Amino acid sequence: MAFMLLPRRLACSFWHSHLLLVSGARHISQAAAKVDVEFDYDGPLMKTEVPGPRSLELMKQLNMIQNAEAVHFFCNYEESRGNYLVDADGNRMLDLYSQIASIPIGYSHPALAKLVQQPQNVSAFINRPALGILPPENFVNKLRESLLSVAPKGMSQLVTMACGSCSNENAFKTIFMWYRSKERGQRGFSKEELESCMINQAPGCPDYSILSFMGAFHGRTLGCLATTHSKAIHKIDIPSFDWPIAPFPQLKYPLEEFEKDNQQEEARCLEEVEDLIVKYRKKKKTVAGITVEPIQSEGGDNHASDDFFRKLRDIARKHGCAFLVDEVQTGGGCTGKFWAHEHWGLDDPADLMSFSKKMMVGGFFHKEEFRPNAPYRIFNTWLGDPSKNLLLAEVINIIKREDLMNNAAHAGKVLLTGLLDLQYLHPRILKHPVNMDLSTTPLRGDDNGDTEVIVEVMRAVARYPQFMSRVRGRGTFCSFDAPDDSIRNKLILIARNKGVVLGGCGDKSIRFRPTLVFRAHHAQLFLNIFNDILADFK
């Protein structure tokens, strides 16, 4: 029987997906796991259109003092809990965007609320130090409990920063200093270097570059922006550096079905990377480093294979360039590993890795050879914020204690499988046409794992090729493409009014960025709602 073709381990997921998609067999949310009950709601609750009247009034007020056109709605964070964001009009929405992927363990987590109110922690919130010169006594310990406990392989060194852009800016600076120091060898700074740098000139300010990828997003300050190529509105009118920009692989999804095409595309891009390094060295704009996201996020959730990244790392080493992985959006456990680049299985670790968002504070890890040779070279007044380290230590504690990375892997699989079921898959699937009568076919996962025909049925029954394509994801870090930005934006608006907050990325993608307390039942709840939206979409 064709039932044999489906791996058993997927049977359950498909069974759930199936339930979602067959009309009349709606999924009923499981009771939330005990640990969530305290602070999660049991579903969306909508009272008004979103934005409602209160949000609209506040938007008008905010717009008096700044361009507030990007505001979606105003929020009542006091009432927001777990996966649910409550707005200023009392609407409660399942939040799959979580403040542009920056909320680690849901809203109003009771452990964090407790931490803030403990008298011994108050000082951290009201006495913000200049960390580079006068750190608090518990600074090293708190770093050990928080960031150092999740240090990526090979990187023993850590600098904290206040945000993602500053993290990348300072990682770039660290790269430039490292590269110049290699060139300089044993000698110290020359008089000419010391003088020329003061007036922005070489040799003190060398004409180095950072190689980035088309579609990348590394931040919006001027250094970062020279490596950001996601949307024109981020970059237009801002002066930039002439730094090399390589094509990022434009892959077909699901990756495993288009392996050969994708390999060719990745090889093309890697070749271009090497060509650019040579070309820019010739034009005296030496590539000191390469920066890349494990999944291009703002640029449209563009994936590449683990093999691509391993080869890219090799190219960096071969040409003496630093290899910086930007995990600002991918880091923190949502891909099922703490850092997305851990999926690659690098033999030689990356040289630097930046983070922010779900880590609550920015910064970057790096190898010891990238350590600045003098104080005050990587420095600013605050260098992060110990009150965020304090919160992060508790967040990481909870991630470990509640096994939230495995939860992300599991909930992500449910989400991805459900999304795959909603989309019209690859034509190859259609080689197995199934003409079963759904009303008489027993629709259940069975112990033989023999569910492929059922899956095929589902794909034949419930698919929305007109709305969804290129479903892709790792952990809960999932996405799909809508046909165009207008339908994408419309889907986001409809979903919001049905009680689900989604985010867009790239030209026409919808990205999923739930928190780490997003469970399988939240995925199922979303899939139910979204199925209805697609079924009704006009």
Added chain:
Amino acid sequence: MAFMLLPRRLACSFWHSHLLLVSGARHISQAAAKVDVEFDYDGPLMKTEVPGPRSLELMKQLNMIQNAEAVHFFCNYEESRGNYLVDADGNRMLDLYSQIASIPIGYSHPALAKLVQQPQNVSAFINRPALGILPPENFVNKLRESLLSVAPKGMSQLVTMACGSCSNENAFKTIFMWYRSKERGQRGFSKEELESCMINQAPGCPDYSILSFMGAFHGRTLGCLATTHSKAIHKIDIPSFDWPIAPFPQLKYPLEEFEKDNQQEEARCLEEVEDLIVKYRKKKKTVAGITVEPIQSEGGDNHASDDFFRKLRDIARKHGCAFLVDEVQTGGGCTGKFWAHEHWGLDDPADLMSFSKKMMVGGFFHKEEFRPNAPYRIFNTWLGDPSKNLLLAEVINIIKREDLMNNAAHAGKVLLTGLLDLQYLHPRILKHPVNMDLSTTPLRGDDNGDTEVIVEVMRAVARYPQFMSRVRGRGTFCSFDAPDDSIRNKLILIARNKGVVLGGCGDKSIRFRPTLVFRAHHAQLFLNIFNDILADFK
């Protein structure tokens, strides 16, 4: 009598200064004002050398994970109160540097401690929003209570940011967008602009520049760093932009005694500014804006006259350049006005003003004509931090309620007068030689305001021209020059071991950056200690 020459309003200050400096007539601290008693200590208390053994051990630990050579010592912020910083070894020091000028109202202020512990505020600390899309319901109100209540003249628009560098980076971007929009006129973005900006090329990324001053410090990210010219170690090895750098006036102090020389020097610099604007326009690197600090801080506490800044503002207007005032270090009340540039009395307000540090959060104000014409142009994930707005609202409330700006003016006058007394003033003063017998002269301020002879006596008695020159200041924002960096650094170290934390700036200056709860009696306490240090200095 010569007594008549001294303005009466200064008599009291000089009288205090006198007490400080006459051996055997040591000042005894006044009882602190009631409002401080709750949370300020009554003096330094030293138990070990600084850094002590605990700090040294922690420095070793921190140095394992980052270059920790800039660390002065580790702190016990829980025990720090008001103007006193307590270190990890239990040493209590009068802090005149206040975390590089970033603590507004002293350590562990009870009002802030209370605020953090109030249940209704907990959410702000644990639910950090993406402010640009999902602001909290109370966002506009908190901005009104905090930043908007101190908005500088003419600037109705406000954007918050996480730190000073991001504030300036985004202020620069706002300037570039404004300038390009003027050039573009009514038309929208062209196809060529939209495409070329994605690859860092003109016309999408125009070759605009920001004019800055030698000695300036505007931050350390790549855009900011192109306008920073304070120390080589900040800039060396980092690529930069070819942007124009004008000389900043090198004035003689006290300003009022060298008016003519200083005017000539300022005229020379202003002429150079205009020349550079013309020169850079010719070489197609149009100056879109000028950025300047009211007092160059990191660069050595370099002042210029109010007239200089008024003329600079006029030049900016004349050439169509934006005028950005960087108040990251000078803002927040320490000069006796909330923003230092309010001293200038500009008819036409500045176009933009950036802030951070004592404001607890970064950002910039700007005129309405600088408003971006579309959403997401000035944007990042966090755009500041509402938990800091919450604290700042209370800080500003306290500044107003306790009249802390006038306190800064008053305490600053005591400090400056005392510093002037410690230094050997201008030779002109010596035209009034005084040979009084101090032991028999009645040394008191009198109701006639006739104290000049006494002042002259003090200057003859207690002066340290070998250690101090160029005393200068506005409010508590004071400084002086040591003969060289070695003596400067030695003075800072000695002071620290006597229980006073000082900071350096420029090549050989010592800068004073106390908090706003620094009172006249703290100034007197410092002057006593410092007088002893200078008297014993070898």
